[in-house]
Amino acid sequence: MRASRLLSVLMLLQTHGRLTAAQLADRLAVSTRTIYRDVEALHAAGIPLYGEAGHAGGYQLVDGWRTRLTGLTAEEADRLFLAGLPGPADELGYGDVVAALQLKLHAALPAPLRDRATRLQQRFHLDAPGWYADGDASPELARTAEAVWRQHRVEVRYRSWNGEVTRVLEPYGLVLKGGRWYVVADQPGRGAPATYRVSQILALTALPQEFDRPADFDLPSWWRAHVVRFRARLHRDEATVRLSPGGRARLREIAGDPVVTAVEAGAGPPDAHGWVTAVLPIESLTHAHGELLRLGADVEVLAPAALRERLAATAAGLAALYRAG
Known part of the structure; x- marks a missing residue:
């Protein structure tokens, strides 16, 4: 060790x-x-x-001194091949480069490690996007990656939540999260990086100006902190609901861990029909309305009244629609 x-x-x-x-x-x-x-x-x-x-x-x-101890262990060779995700590399425009690198590495490995690497590639496949989407690679992804690498400012036309905006950005890095690409970038003079979903970049123009990337900026550390902040902001409200046994079983399919944990840890005793009452953390009334509708008649909202009324109105509208049909 x-x-x-x-x-x-x-x-x-x-x-x-x-x-x-x-x-x-x-x-x-x-x-x-x-x-x-x-x-x-x-x-x-x-x-x-x-x-x-x-x-x-x-x-x-001392300047000029370099170690010649460059041998790979079996575990290191395994992890290197496992880390070569062909899909994301292809999206970035590096698919051929990664394939060539793996070929060269494969040829350079001793026979035992080469056999392990071949076996690993035949037994493990990493598919980053979710089941219902192929990711959201953008036509501007490769050019965004080029700007990140060369430290060039870009002007983007971006589709934000409140409409299209134009921004000059200094891109610090790219992150692949759940099959979606995000660029972490700062606006000149702002000093506070933010995330932009690359698929929402409608147009990108590379500018001739280079920028100085902060020497102390560490992308993995910044992203971990960003995820923590995002999750802390995610569930600010609560809803009291009744769930059937089927609703409890399906809850994990539609909700994140905080919601599932709240039910498992805080639900009251089941009634004669197996229904339980629990308090769920929710992001907003609009988000909860859409998510709880997916449980259909396996959930009843008791509070807040505004959420109960929204679901009741939707249910009444659906009933009227199907009666008319």
């Missing part, structure tokens, strides 16, 4: 140039004291590694 960590320290420094003990400890999930001991061990092994104190300090390899 320690030998693997020492190699990881070398690879991190070789990749990033200079890192503090705290940064190394965070990336390797160990204490800074452990990093200090690892650095001493690397020194003892003759690795040309030095450290500088101060705000801009950290550990660094």
